[in-house]
Amino acid sequence: MISLRDITYKYHNDDAYALNHISIDFKRGSFVSILGHNGSGKSTLVKIIMGILRPTSGDIFIDGKPVDKDNPLELQRRFSIVFQNPDNQFVGATVIDDVAFGLENLGVPHETMVEKVESALKEVGMWEFRNHEPHRLSGGQKQRVAIAGALVTNPDVLIMDEATSMLDPDGRKEVLSILKKIHAERDTTILYITHDLREIEDSDYVFILRKGHVVNEGTVREVYEDTDILVSSNLELPYNIKLSKALCDGAYMSYEEVVQRL
Amino acid sequence: MLSSMILGRYIPGNSVVHRMDPRAKIIMTILFMVVVFMANNTVTYLSLILFVLFILVLAKLNPIFVVKGLKIVFVLLIFTFLMHLFLTKGGTVLIDAGWFTIESEGIVKGVFIGIRLVMLVVITTIMTLTTSPISLTDAIEKMAHPLKKFKVPVHEIAMMMSISLRFIPTLMDETDKIIKAQSSRGSTFMTGKVKDRIKALLPIIIPLFVSAFQRAEDMAIAMEVRGYTGGEGRTSFRVLKWTLKDTIGIIVVILFGVLVWWLRT
Numbered sequence: 001m002i003s004l005r006d007i008t009y010k011y012h013n014d015d016a017y018a019l020n021h022i023s024i025d026f027k028r029g030s031f032v033s034i035l036g037h038n039g040s041g042k043s044t045l046v047k048i049i050m051g052i053l054r055p056t057s058g059d060i061f062i063d064g065k066p067v068d069k070d071n072p073l074e075l076q077r078r079f080s081i082v083f084q085n086p087d088n089q090f091v092g093a094t095v096i097d098d099v100a101f102g103l104e105n106l107g108v109p110h111e112t113m114v115e116k117v118e119s120a121l122k123e124v125g126m127w128e129f130r131n132h133e134p135h136r137l138s139g140g141q142k143q144r145v146a147i148a149g150a151l152v153t154n155p156d157v158l159i160m161d162e163a164t165s166m167l168d169p170d171g172r173k174e175v176l177s178i179l180k181k182i183h184a185e186r187d188t189t190i191l192y193i194t195h196d197l198r199e200i201e202d203s204d205y206v207f208i209l210r211k212g213h214v215v216n217e218g219t220v221r222e223v224y225e226d227t228d229i230l231v232s233s234n235l236e237l238p239y240n241i242k243l244s245k246a247l248c249d250g251a252y253m254s255y256e257e258v259v260q261r262l
Numbered sequence: 263m264l265s266s267m268i269l270g271r272y273i274p275g276n277s278v279v280h281r282m283d284p285r286a287k288i289i290m291t292i293l294f295m296v297v298v299f300m301a302n303n304t305v306t307y308l309s310l311i312l313f314v315l316f317i318l319v320l321a322k323l324n325p326i327f328v329v330k331g332l333k334i335v336f337v338l339l340i341f342t343f344l345m346h347l348f349l350t351k352g353g354t355v356l357i358d359a360g361w362f363t364i365e366s367e368g369i370v371k372g373v374f375i376g377i378r379l380v381m382l383v384v385i386t387t388i389m390t391l392t393t394s395p396i397s398l399t400d401a402i403e404k405m406a407h408p409l410k411k412f413k414v415p416v417h418e419i420a421m422m423m424s425i426s427l428r429f430i431p432t433l434m435d436e437t438d439k440i441i442k443a444q445s446s447r448g449s450t451f452m453t454g455k456v457k458d459r460i461k462a463l464l465p466i467i468i469p470l471f472v473s474a475f476q477r478a479e480d481m482a483i484a485m486e487v488r489g490y491t492g493g494e495g496r497t498s499f500r501v502l503k504w505t506l507k508d509t510i511g512i513i514v515v516i517l518f519g520v521l522v523w524w525l526r527t
Contacts (some may be wrong), residue, residue: 052487085480090428091481091484091490093396093424093428100499105488108497113499135435180323196349
């Protein structure tokens with residue numbers, strides 16, 4: 001169980017708070033999405049969770065114990081993150097080197113490293129590509145490698161920071177299906193950060209951020225039902241929502257249900 | 263033109279030479295370069311050529327392919343040959359055109375120096391053709407390890423080298439994109455006076471720098487959150503394995519050097 005308690009953050013040269021009293025809990029093994037438009041505070045929140053920024057006030061608890069703010073390294077071992085731009089997070093010269101990077105930093109002995117890298121790459125289906133250089137991979141493949149590199153250190157939480165926003169539709173599908181698989185097979189908590197409402201359908205729980213406030217939270221169904229909040233948060237409604245709104249006064253229907261209804 | 267250029271490129275393969283320890287290859291290359299400078303007569307130069315051909319065969323590289331890829335070097339080669347032809351005096355006078363003479367010593371020197379140049383280029387090219395840039399970086403890191411005592415940040419330099427190598431294709435793509443973007447806005451790079459063309463490069467270089475800095479920052483954050491704190495306490499995924507063939511290789515080059523020393527006049 002990871003809890004953010006009353007997190008507030010203000011950038012030095014800014015009057016407004018980037019984050020306003022954010023409290024979020026996520027259960028181990030859950031798939032949580034955080035939705036928000038540009039400037040809603042998503043990235044700031046990620047940086048705080050990762051220990052890159054220190055909150056102006058508020059605490060982070062892991063299993064009830066507060067995290068030592070002076071020791072962000074401890075946080076980094078619990079959390080792994082996949083960033084937006086697939087090129088800018090590829091450290092190694094080849095796929096296999098990149099996945100090993102996190103383990104090298106932790107000082108893992110060579111034999112264990114080889115095993116772990118292999119199983120992580122197999123998990124995301126990139127083992128055949130292990131000797132490829134990054135420029136020979138598609139965006140989706142690069143993100144899959146990044147996921148393997150994030151999972152290889154066996155983190156409690158895998159954060160996907162808009163990890164699909166630079167991908168083509170196929171790459172996006174690849175990444176989402178891998179996440180679904182990880183969610184089913186591991187007890188890693190997935191924290192999925194996005195501005196795209198279409199990507200949250202597999203989530204257990206959703207938070208909607210607007211200007212540093214949590215404006216709505218709940219299951220996918222609950223969040224979808226309040227379309228006014230979605231619209232006022234500048235989020236574009238997916239077609240099935242628009243349709244279900246038109247068909248039956250806003251009650252949420254999943255894509256399949258809409259098809260059936262039609 | 264650029265696609266056939268093989269200077270500094272790596273061609274994956276599975277020959278004995280490919281599988282050798284990169285450290286051994288670097289040492290052998292340096293030793294061979296010393297041997298090249300020992301040669302001073304026909305027999306020794308011939309044996310140099312034979313030795314290089316032998317290595318080419320071992321590395322399963324086609325000599326014609328290598329020669330074709332080194333076209334750019336031949337310009338330099340012809341230039342040095344002509345310099346020797348006209349400027350080195352000695353031996354019998356072959357052509358006397360009054361204001362210049364061509365003498366036999368000039369031809370001999372020209373050919374010898376030409377061979378020397380080709381041998382140096384070919385042997386270093388064999389090294390880069392058969393060793394991936396990343397293993398070369400590893401080898402340099404390992405070999406420079408003793409410098410750590412003198413506070414040289416060996417690991418950091420190697421890390422910088424390998425990240426730079428990894429970003430070369432990415433930045434090439436980026437440059438391509440920027441050129442297209444600027445061309446579509448009406449920039450011309452290929453026509454006009456040299457001065458104008460150099461000026462036209464600015465709108466390419468500036469966006470490229472901006473994006474490179476952005477990438478560098480992203481990369482720094484990505485490395486940091488993956489627990490990178492520098493070389494201390496870090497283990498290495500890649501291990502270099504020194505095997506018998508590496509020792510044999512170095513011995514062979516040394517024996518060859520002894521042979522050349524014995525044959526030289």
